Amino acid sequence: NAxxxxxxxxxxxxxxxxxxxxxxxxxxxxxxxxxxxxxxxGLKFMVYLQKENIIDESGMPKERFSAEFPKEGPxxxxxxxxxxxxxxxYFCASSPGALAVSTDTQYFGPGTRLTxx
Amino acid sequence: xxxxxxxxxxxxxQEGEDFTTYCNSSTTLSNIQWYKxxxxxxxxxxxxxxxxxxxxxxxxxxxxxxxxxxxxSLHITATQTTDVGTYFCAGRGGNxxxxxxxxxxxxxxxx
Numbered sequence: 001n002a003x004x005x006x007x008x009x010x011x012x013x014x015x016x017x018x019x020x021x022x023x024x025x026x027x028x029x030x031x032x033x034x035x036x037x038x039x040x041x042g043l044k045f046m047v048y049l050q051k052e053n054i055i056d057e058s059g060m061p062k063e064r065f066s067a068e069f070p071k072e073g074p075x076x077x078x079x080x081x082x083x084x085x086x087x088x089x090y091f092c093a094s095s096p097g098a099l100a101v102s103t104d105t106q107y108f109g110p111g112t113r114l115t116x117x
Numbered sequence: 118x119x120x121x122x123x124x125x126x127x128x129x130x131q132e133g134e135d136f137t138t139y140c141n142s143s144t145t146l147s148n149i150q151w152y153k154x155x156x157x158x159x160x161x162x163x164x165x166x167x168x169x170x171x172x173x174x175x176x177x178x179x180x181x182x183x184x185x186x187x188x189x190s191l192h193i194t195a196t197q198t199t200d201v202g203t204y205f206c207a208g209r210g211g212n213x214x215x216x217x218x219x220x221x222x223x224x225x226x227x228x
Contacts (some may be wrong), residue, residue, distance in 0.1 A: 042220035
């Protein structure tokens with residue numbers, strides 16, 4: 001009964017490189033959310049996806065960041081040309097997408113700690 | 118836009134003391150959820166409140182949802198060192214699937 005899986009758990013990149021973060025939701029969950037958390041700060045919503053669709057990307061920077069949740073395989077958060085300010089913990093959460101929207105619960109993965117040198 | 122304010126930002130208590138964190142929304146919420154994040158860990162769902170005036174208990178934790186469904190509180194009785202962490206509230210308004218998160222209250226417990 002695996003929960004949300006994220007990999008890698010730790011990722012080090014140099015400025016200008018690309019970072020690719022993966023998230024496998026709970027089996028049967030069709031909704032994925034990505035959050036960013038800076039040290040000593042709260043969670044900042046980035047993007048909400050369903051299979052093959054971006055539902056809400058209002059929290060994602062317009063440039064360098066993209067996300068996808070393909071029909072097969074994990075959800076991917078991609079950060080191009082990383083800068084030091086991108087250093088943070090990136091959490092993925094999934095929910096079952098129950099018909100009763102108001103009772104969704106989000107299950108979080110362990111996060112990917114990105115460090116940009 | 119919709120905002121959720123959470124206070125206090127930090128709280129230090131002696132083990133055995135009580136602790137309360139408050140969550141206030143700028144708009145009426147359809148439900149509110151509470152999560153706990155241990156240091157170095159990830160947020161873990163604690164509870165969801167849906168009804169106006171709802172009160173739920175989990176052992177030493179008491180959760181309340183205000184009558185107007187715009188505020189909520191989490192109260193811990195007789196804190197223990199295992200309660201250390203950051204407690205987040207997250208509210209959902211109307212038919213919006215996106216949870217609006219508070220910034221969290223970090224609890225430190227001195228043994």
